[in-house]
Amino acid sequence: MIYNFVRIILFFDLPMNTKKEKRVYRNFRKYLIQNGYMMMQFSVYCRIFANREAAVNHITILKRNVPKEGQIRIMLVTEKQYSKIEIIVGGKSKQEEIVTRDSFTKL
Template sequence: MSYRFMRVLVMFDLPILTSEQKREYREFRRFLIKSGFLMLQESVYCKLVLNKTTADTVLSNIEKNKPPEGIVQVLVITEKQFSNMKLIVGNLKKDIIDTDERIVII
């Protein structure tokens, strides 16, 4: 068996208008976490798998546990493609004053 590490990316957009939809959202999220997925962003989860066969098994488990409403998208990429991901960060807000310049000693 050949080991070619791959990543399974799960992106989902689920409705949360009713209490039942919220429950289904929480259950799907818990399923992903228990299955070994890590959150990359809100509603974007990632899991490392050994090869394409394992990725197909993970995909079938996701299909079995998907919520009845909403969109769930799955992308399987190689570890090399995943490692080429670029992280682009915007400007940091500095609204929080974290210095001691405003301390008043009585």
């Protein structure tokens, strides 16, 4: 079986002025991590899926769990497109090095 890996890149901007808003932010961030998302930058997370259909189905679930305030944007990219991301300032994070090294050696 051939997999056409797709990634969801999720960008979010949530208010953090009050204690309640900060709690909502933390809970949403925990939700993303518990559901397999990896932080790329502050408020930018990504997750890999085996195909586009699985990613689209996940977006439906995700929509039910987003906070009422703030903005969330989702972008779908193929694994080929994602692999061409260039990190201009600094190097790869430790988390990226581990994922890159371990993810595809097992396939």
